[in-house]
Amino acid sequence: MSGPGNKQCDTGDGYSFAYLDEQTKRMIRRTLLKALSIPGYQVPFGGREMPLAYGWGTGGIQVTASIIGPDDRLKVIDQGADDTTNAVSIRRFFEIVSNVATTEQTAEATIIQTRHRIPEAPLQEGQILVYQVPQPDPLHKIDPRENETRKMHAYAEYGAMQVTLYEDIARFGRIARTYDYPAMVNARHLMSPSPIPKFDNPKMENNPAIQLFGAGREKRIYAVPPYTSVRSLDFDDHPFEVQTWKGCCALCSSTVSYLDEVVTDDRGGRMFVCSDTDYCNKRQADRALTTETGGIVAPDEGAKL
Amino acid sequence: MKRDLAAPELRPAFADPVFDTQAVFRTLMSAVAYPGRIFPLDRSVSAPHPLDVAATALCLTLADFETPIWLDGRASSDEARSYLRFHCEAPQTTDKKSARFALIADPSSMPHLMDFHPGDVEFPDRSTTLIVQVPSLTEGPTASWFGPGINQVIKPGIAGLPDWFWPEWNLCSEIYPMGVDVFFISGDMLVGLPRAVRVEV
Numbered sequence: 032m033s034g035p036g037n038k039q040c041d042t043g044d045g046y047s048f049a050y051l052d053e054q055t056k057r058m059i060r061r062t063l064l065k066a067l068s069i070p071g072y073q074v075p076f077g078g079r080e081m082p083l084a085y086g087w088g089t090g091g092i093q094v095t096a097s098i099i100g101p102d103d104r105l106k107v108i109d110q111g112a113d114d115t116t117n118a119v120s121i122r123r124f125f126e127i128v129s130n131v132a133t134t135e136q137t138a139e140a141t142i143i144q145t146r147h148r149i150p151e152a153p154l155q156e157g158q159i160l161v162y163q164v165p166q167p168d169p170l171h172k173i174d175p176r177e178n179e180t181r182k183m184h185a186y187a188e189y190g191a192m193q194v195t196l197y198e199d200i201a202r203f204g205r206i207a208r209t210y211d212y213p214a215m216v217n218a219r220h221l222m223s224p225s226p227i228p229k230f231d232n233p234k235m236e237n238n239p240a241i242q243l244f245g246a247g248r249e250k251r252i253y254a255v256p257p258y259t260s261v262r263s264l265d266f267d268d269h270p271f272e273v274q275t276w277k278g279c280c281a282l283c284s285s286t287v288s289y290l291d292e293v294v295t296d297d298r299g300g301r302m303f304v305c306s307d308t309d310y311c312n313k314r315q316a317d318r319a320l321t322t323e324t325g326g327i328v329a330p331d332e333g334a335k336l
Numbered sequence: 337m338k339r340d341l342a343a344p345e346l347r348p349a350f351a352d353p354v355f356d357t358q359a360v361f362r363t364l365m366s367a368v369a370y371p372g373r374i375f376p377l378d379r380s381v382s383a384p385h386p387l388d389v390a391a392t393a394l395c396l397t398l399a400d401f402e403t404p405i406w407l408d409g410r411a412s413s414d415e416a417r418s419y420l421r422f423h424c425e426a427p428q429t430t431d432k433k434s435a436r437f438a439l440i441a442d443p444s445s446m447p448h449l450m451d452f453h454p455g456d457v458e459f460p461d462r463s464t465t466l467i468v469q470v471p472s473l474t475e476g477p478t479a480s481w482f483g484p485g486i487n488q489v490i491k492p493g494i495a496g497l498p499d500w501f502w503p504e505w506n507l508c509s510e511i512y513p514m515g516v517d518v519f520f521i522s523g524d525m526l527v528g529l530p531r532a533v534r535v536e537v
């Protein structure tokens with residue numbers, strides 16, 4: 032990625048906080064307010080070229096850059112982790128262009144930019160979750176023409192989406208889709224939740240935090256306000272279900288978090304661990320503290336899988 | 337901001353435009369995300385008569401050459417017009433349907449909601465946002481607000497609205513997702529009323 036100095040971005044005010052010029056921020060801010068006013072509706076916006084390739088979360092970055100201020104504390108996660116290349120690059124970008132404080136702790140963050148996960152720790156009022164979205168339109172696979180899907184959204188013609196899901200049931204006996212699972216927002220707009228696992232879909236509903244979605248290539252922004260209905264599509268005879276695991280996290284023993292399978296050695300050893308590293312680390316630290324202070328931790332609790 | 341020696345009597349805009357607009361925007365976003373709650377602005381600005389501080393701050397934060405503004409009779413003082421022209425560079429329009437923002441200083445005789453632009457069927461976001469200055473956000477008749485952003489119910493008491501306001505507001509739900517969005521302003525306080533909110537009087 033190139034630094035902020037590589038591009039003409041002077042605002043006339045002498046500098047450009049958070050990389051974007053003031054007029055672009057104003058345009059994105061107006062877009063964000065309309066997105067919150069019409070939950071789940073994709074608002075087109077005049078996206079700007081960012082110093083990162085598409086696929087690096089340029090939509091999310093533009094949203095974050097338009098809302099962030101000196102009092103914020105930013106957390107960036109990718110696949111649930113704060114230390115992946117993508118997350119580190121984006122966090123560094125904002126440290127450079129906005130000099131903002133960063134954190135890896137969900138509870139301390141005022142803005143969390145994410146790809147692929149919603150944190151396990153419940154979010155609070157005052158927190159903002161910014162999703163990086165590669166494909167904002169859940170109807171894109173049904174019809175790639177934007178003017179056609181825009182009409183379907185306008186008239187709430189979502190029958191084709193239901194049919195697609197039902198074809199899954201006919202073929203596989205269940206809905207095969209495990210991530211980017213479409214959901215109805217405020218009982219009106221069908222929304223792509225971005226490539227989060229469907230495990231995370233229920234967290235979007237009635238969340239006290241503000242959820243903003245930015246798609247850089249497609250230049251669209253949408254939102255789920257706090258305390259809003261978000262229903263994953265399903266059928267009476269095939270209700271929506273999230274993934275479950277037989278065991279628990281090998282590191283922190285959580286039985287309620289989303290687990291990733293990781294290879295532990297070159298002899299095929301493997302284990303399941305939390306995808307949300309902050310959540311997992313915190314639980315491990317709490318357990319260590321409990322042990323130190325004489326609390327009882329069941330032996331081998333985390334090892335069974 | 338440009339300096340224009342021809343307008344020496346003009347009040348200044350924000351002292352620090354970049355950080356003041358960022359802070360004001362976050363308040364505006366909270367007001368839209370949590371409708372019905374009263375949010376005080378944490379930045380101040382010297383407002384032109386007869387605009388309230390929060391209405392002025394909102395315009396400075398969101399309006400520019402891309403957003404035509406309509407002003408009602410009371411709002412359209414020479415001072416307010418010059419201020420908005422100079423600091424926001426927003427075109428002032430007499431056509432309510434082409435306005436992206438409408439500044440209403442006299443709510444009791446405000447135009448009907450459908451006189452403004454409700455957006456288009458396929459682009460409901462292209463609608464007018466109403467900025468309505470009211471005498472009080474708490475001392476008017478209470479109404480129960482429901483919908484996105486509201487945890488169960490909230491009961492603001494917006495004062496100074498015409499009798500037809502709430503019945504007409506609920507009629508607008510028939511054209512949702514088209515519709516107008518509202519900010520109620522009183523001094524340096526504001527309340528958001530996005531179109532998805534339903535109200536029982």
Ligand SMILES: [Zn+2]
Nearest residue numbers: 280283305311
């Ligand atoms: Zn764990």
